[in-house]
Amino acid sequence: MHKPQVILRYALIKLRKYTNRYYLLIFSFIIGTLAGLGALSLKSGVFYLRRKLIFNKIFDYENLALLLYPIIGITLTVIFFRFIIHKNQRDDIPSILHAISAKKSLIPPYKIFSSLIGGLLTAGFGGSIGLESPIISSGSAIGSSTGKYLRLDYKSITILLACGAAGAMAAIFNTPIAGVVFAVEVLLIDLTGFTLIPLLLASVSGAVVTKIFFPDEILFNFKIEESFTIVDIPFYVLLGLIAGFVAVYFNKTYLYIIKKFKEIDKNRNRILLGALTLGVLIFLFPPLFGEGFNTIKTLLAGNLSHILDNTLVHKYKHHEFVIIPFLLLLIFLKVPATGATVGAGGIGGIFAPSLFLGAITGFLFAHIVxxxxxxxxxxxxxxxxxxxxxxxxxxxxxxxxxxxxxxxITSGYELIVPLMIVAIISFLTVKSFSWDSIFTKELSESGQLLTHHKDKAVLHFMDLDSVIETDFLKVPPEMSLRKLTKTISKSRRNIFPVVNEKDELLGIITLDDIRDIMFDTEMYDKIRVENLRTLPLAIVKRGDTMSTVVQAFNETGAWNLPVTKDGKYIGFVSKSKLFEVYRKHLINISDD
Structure with a gap:
């Protein structure tokens, strides 16, 4: 190729690369805006639906309404997905992580609207879940579908998916920085020069939508009225520890409840059990109705006694011996309420329930002190x-x-020190019980989770088929040494799989194994391959992950390992081929 052609080709490659990056910047802003509008539509829809249902008092006895509304909402949600979408809705954020880890980052376009409608029906009628997960799912679907339509590569689609999630998160709470951090920390997106700017643009555009369109009564904002003092640090440390144990209770109980609901065969039975459980819990404890943000606002406003309004014990709402046990029961029962909502078929997430539990735990701790x-x-x-x-x-x-x-949310960083203290202690407490989060546990256990660990990320993207080499000459066990030497002379390899007529792997032969006798002509017709074969140090199975393959190389010190499927020989994996493909993927994911 002539030098001018080489220069032109190089220039075109660079131009396409930078053009794609500018495309990402433009579409990241658009996607963030659309995700913000999705957040606006769902939060506004839920707000006005609840006001219509509750304040118009369709039922004379308000608690009766709180009993029936969640049952209606969950039933409508299941009907919507079964008869209109014709799909079973998966947990939203775990399904996003699954899409990313599946090396495609493709989320079905129908989730742009189905998540929002499902969230509206579930939460609007009082399901004890959060709206954040459906909104983030919708935003991620917008980003993923845009990337697929533009025929972008996996890396670019993943960035646009994360932009949708960041824009949605930023719009929900008017928190642009938290939107970016969420995409990096929860969706496990690598923060590089290539990803940072699109995430920032999407997050800012989502927050701008909130600033312009969100009515004040929907926003979840507070002002700090009392400053942080150093003498409070021991209490914050203790709160972090307590919150960590409550989080462990949340994770284990929630996953257990969801597992038990999945074991119920019929949808009708799941709906009946979940909706009735939720309805009874809300009937007895009205603060469990919905996300719980009204309860949080009541606590932060200092109106503790109002939390017992419309409850069976409202007559004792000024008595501490009733208030404290009631708050403790809310902490204990919020998890079953959330689990019953999702297990029965409702659409929503655990973000808001986590905030609900955290607010009550923190408030109750300080109140008791x-x-x-x-x-x-x-x-x-x-x-x-x-x-x-x-x-x-x-x-x-x-x-x-x-x-x-x-x-x-508090419009400042006056509480940054206590925030860091409690978050770190709570996080470490939970980590001591389980290394995986409630979102990643299932993927991690199946070995499908993509992480920030660079080495594990590279291995995750590698495909076993891409490193299998098949140009090895197979030899049968009955072959004589004479024929084996002729086979060796025709091969470029120094290793030979021994297989029977069914292609089942019986062993291997290497040149080192026969070097001492291969030139002894007297033995050519006396020795068979069967007498020379050895068992490989390890065998790689077709379904093994690349992490398992690398571990096998590390443990055995071998340079080549055979690959089989159901006992039948397929080929070999070599360290040199493994390193070659590994390096290509490392360059690809590190390319900014």
């Missing part, structure tokens, strides 16, 4: 706020998301 009158007064409002960060850090294993979310 103040009641004990041990010589310290600690801010119940501040502890409720940092409790939300602690619970988020523990439940979804995202301490940075929790820290920046609460910092931005």
């Amino acid at each position: 103040n009641l004990l009158d041990i010589g310290f007064y600690i801010s119940e409002r501040n502890f409720a706020l940092v409790g939300m960060a602690a619970m988020l850090a523990g439940v979804i294993h995202a301490p940075l998301t929790g820290i920046f979310l609460i910092a931005e």
